[in-house]
Amino acid sequence: MPKTNKNQISLWEIDESPLKFIDLFCGIGGFRIGLQNQGCQCVFSSDIDINVQKTYKENFYEKPFGDIKKIDVKDIPDHDILCAGFPCQSFSIAGKRLGFEDTRGTMFFEIARIVKEKKPLALFLENVKGLTNHDKGKTLQTILNILNELGYDYTYKVLNAKDFNIPQNRERWYCVCFRKDLKINIEDFKFPEKKELKIKLKDIISKNTQNDYKITEKCEKNILKFAKIKNIDIKEDTLAYEVRASRCQFKTDGIAPCLAAKMGTGGNNVPVIVSQRRKLTEKECLKLMGFPENFKIKHGSQSYKQIGNSVCIPIVNEIAKEIVKLLKTSI
């Protein structure tokens, strides 16, 4: 098992029996931050991507295990909460009976396989909003049927980062499940209430002058061409995104567009601060996901991809708090 860094456990030591969680498809550890903030202890993490593993190790002092498909459930420690922001692979269930075996080959199957054996008290899942209407809702229904078959009550909601004091338009599906025998009334679980957006994009944008982030002349020309066509009044926080020769989008409302993993594919997929003729930095992107100031990330396309794949920390914090509250009153 990975060694745990002493600095990371100071919070748990206050609580003599911290709730234990596993961090599946852990990415750069967004769930881990949220759960640790509630005093929970991470006992296992896994992600297949070696660059992700490096960033995770830099921050949490342990290297996640790799491909979950190759991990025997017996090697996963017992835990109370299973966290997973699983990859949004679509799976076709046409003509199938919508059961556990029908999801074989998908990452949700891997989650179900672990849940079946380990029976954690609670599950905390996250995915893109598109999961809710994929294949006319059948994909989600399959997932929910399986959670029910596995013995869990569930509740889910699509929440947007901009409603939680993070200036990013990022809608994600959040799902919380409790093992039925705990007799937690699922209606007692309350998703967090919307909050006023006090942090503005302006507060996040720094005066970065590093050449690494400067856009090319061609990119600048395209942005200015479309700004003129669309009559955009360029302010200090105006962002341009999806910059192509044939099109360009702008955000002028002080809220960033959704930061997606494709930011890591190069080209012009990182939003541009038009007034500064440069891309958002990795640090700014981390702030737009609510990561703590001291989170460490390298400069480069892999980091943009990792951030685009991550979760919005304030939302995860609040959901984790509610899960822990309900678990602590039921066990």
Ligand SMILES: C[S@@+](CC[C@H](N)C(=O)[O-])C[C@H]1O[C@@H](n2cnc3c(N)ncnc32)[C@H](O)[C@@H]1O
């Ligand atoms: C949507 S991201 C989740 C990010 C994470 N929730 C966070 O806060 O950063 C999905 C992650 O699943 C990982 N992944 C994909 N296939 C995997 C597999 N077979 N085993 C383990 N991890 C896998 C990807 O590398 C990616 O980091």
